[in-house]
Amino acid sequence: MNPVAIRDSYDVAIIGAGPAGLAAATLCAKGGLSTVLFDEQASVGGQIFRAIEETPVTDKRVLGASYWRGMDLTRAFRSSGAQYVPEATVWSLTPEREIGVSLHGGSVLTAARRVVICTGALERPFPIPGWTLPGVMSAGAAQILLKSAGLLPAGRTVLAGCGPLLWLIAWQYLNAGAQLSAILDTTPAGNRARALPHLLPFLFSGYFRDGMKLLRAVKREAPVIADITSLRAIGDDRVTHVEYRRGNGAAQRLAVDNLFLHQGVAPNVNLPMAVGIKHRWSDEQLCWVPVLDAYGNASIDGIAIAGDGAGIAGAEAAEWRGRLAAMAAARALGRSVPDPEETHVRDELARCLRGRPFLDALYRPARIFRQPSGDTVVCRCEETTASQIIDAIALGCPGPNQMKVFLRCGMGPCQGRLCGLTVTELIAEHRGLSPQEVGYYRLRPPVKPITVGELAALPKTDAALYAVTRM
Numbered sequence: 001m002n003p004v005a006i007r008d009s010y011d012v013a014i015i016g017a018g019p020a021g022l023a024a025a026t027l028c029a030k031g032g033l034s035t036v037l038f039d040e041q042a043s044v045g046g047q048i049f050r051a052i053e054e055t056p057v058t059d060k061r062v063l064g065a066s067y068w069r070g071m072d073l074t075r076a077f078r079s080s081g082a083q084y085v086p087e088a089t090v091w092s093l094t095p096e097r098e099i100g101v102s103l104h105g106g107s108v109l110t111a112a113r114r115v116v117i118c119t120g121a122l123e124r125p126f127p128i129p130g131w132t133l134p135g136v137m138s139a140g141a142a143q144i145l146l147k148s149a150g151l152l153p154a155g156r157t158v159l160a161g162c163g164p165l166l167w168l169i170a171w172q173y174l175n176a177g178a179q180l181s182a183i184l185d186t187t188p189a190g191n192r193a194r195a196l197p198h199l200l201p202f203l204f205s206g207y208f209r210d211g212m213k214l215l216r217a218v219k220r221e222a223p224v225i226a227d228i229t230s231l232r233a234i235g236d237d238r239v240t241h242v243e244y245r246r247g248n249g250a251a252q253r254l255a256v257d258n259l260f261l262h263q264g265v266a267p268n269v270n271l272p273m274a275v276g277i278k279h280r281w282s283d284e285q286l287c288w289v290p291v292l293d294a295y296g297n298a299s300i301d302g303i304a305i306a307g308d309g310a311g312i313a314g315a316e317a318a319e320w321r322g323r324l325a326a327m328a329a330a331r332a333l334g335r336s337v338p339d340p341e342e343t344h345v346r347d348e349l350a351r352c353l354r355g356r357p358f359l360d361a362l363y364r365p366a367r368i369f370r371q372p373s374g375d376t377v378v379c380r381c382e383e384t385t386a387s388q389i390i391d392a393i394a395l396g397c398p399g400p401n402q403m404k405v406f407l408r409c410g411m412g413p414c415q416g417r418l419c420g421l422t423v424t425e426l427i428a429e430h431r432g433l434s435p436q437e438v439g440y441y442r443l444r445p446p447v448k449p450i451t452v453g454e455l456a457a458l459p460k461t462d463a464a465l466y467a468v469t470r471m
Ligand SMILES: Cc1cc2nc3c(=O)[nH]c(=O)nc-3n(C[C@H](O)[C@H](O)[C@H](O)COP(=O)(O)OP(=O)(O)OC[C@H]3O[C@@H](n4cnc5c(N)ncnc54)[C@H](O)[C@@H]3O)c2cc1C
Pocket: 015, 016, 017, 018, 019, 020, 021, 038, 039, 040, 041, 045, 046, 047, 048, 049, 066, 088, 089, 090, 091, 118, 119, 120, 121, 122, 123, 140, 141, 143, 144, 165, 168, 265, 268, 271, 306, 307, 308, 309, 314, 315, 316, 318, 447, 448
């Protein structure tokens, strides 16, 4: 493996090579700042532009224009002069902006005068009975297999859930020639009324035209069953059926080999929360969002957040947020970035955000699919069930961190990524509090698993730190 020279310090370190990180790194480097971009993936692109430089899906009609738009951003980044470090997992960031990076099985420490966290979003947990069965996975994970390996599911495939990404993945699958037995749409009927007040700005946002075209195309080719109010994955050693109800109707079953679930995305809070950045509960997006200023600067000096990690707004907004954060970083370091003008960046960002309130309201996932009950597994790492959590609340467990002590949920390899929102909402519901009052897991580094060996191999003193020849 080619050695990667990680410097002791940089002007700007960017974490995450999705649209936000690529845009921010390009602008910082163009402004003459020493800039490094770390990403845990093997190639640039983040979630939306995943594997864009080497995807086997070369027929551009399959993934669509919104995917291939990433080529310009990637080329601009590649020629910007910024240092790119792939397969680099940032597991620690301190308020003093010291960064712990795991790279090829070893860890290094570096530092930066400004840090922009662009770690994006994660799919929202979708805890239904049987969601841990083999053959059941998130629709986003299925899309990753398509983008990075050109893989399509074999056999009877059902998509279930709600949100723009579910429809995009269905459309990409159909373009790729996959058969979909059904799409079980869990968008609550009542959401349409809830979204109506936000319709006008949505009509003038780019989402409307593209979204309608995509929805019509999918509904022409795949059977869509709407108003799904309950879902259950059934099977012994793998999923064989999905059981669902429409409205108050009787339970129905579909035979399946693959069940792909999706009910929206939420900011990836692990690194920002572990460094101590202030977050608040967003009832519009049903998740935790960082408290940021107009440039994305966070509650800790010298650290900013851009992209979907700053609140869900989509790929184009992520780019413009990345540029704003880069402008602020350059200014703080006494530099300016060549272009674009700040007013233009803000106009573009405002255009991208115009349709968001409508989408958030229309695709607000139903409570039943966010707050499970009974034996449904909530914490997949520790196999903690909803009833265990609800019993612990009844026993007086006040919050998520005490729940860790009671039941170990949130203490596994994913560090609460797949159960945190569910645990917060269940406690809020059963204690009659708001999620803001209940809070979230206290997150600490390492935010991603590293070996004890990596930790032990780290220099113990500053002198040692600067004496070590970097890997
Ligand atoms: C699975 C999935 C698929 C999606 N597909 C689409 C799509 O096809 N179209 C669309 O419009 N939107 C899609 N989205 C929504 C997506 O959030 C945004 O559209 C867009 O990608 C957000 O850009 P971003 O720059 O904020 O972050 P992202 O694109 O999410 O990029 C963040 C990057 O940071 C990396 N990272 C995270 N933590 C660390 C760490 N600790 N150390 C190092 N690297 C780290 C991630 O691996 C990722 O490469 C998807 C979201 C998910 C979760």
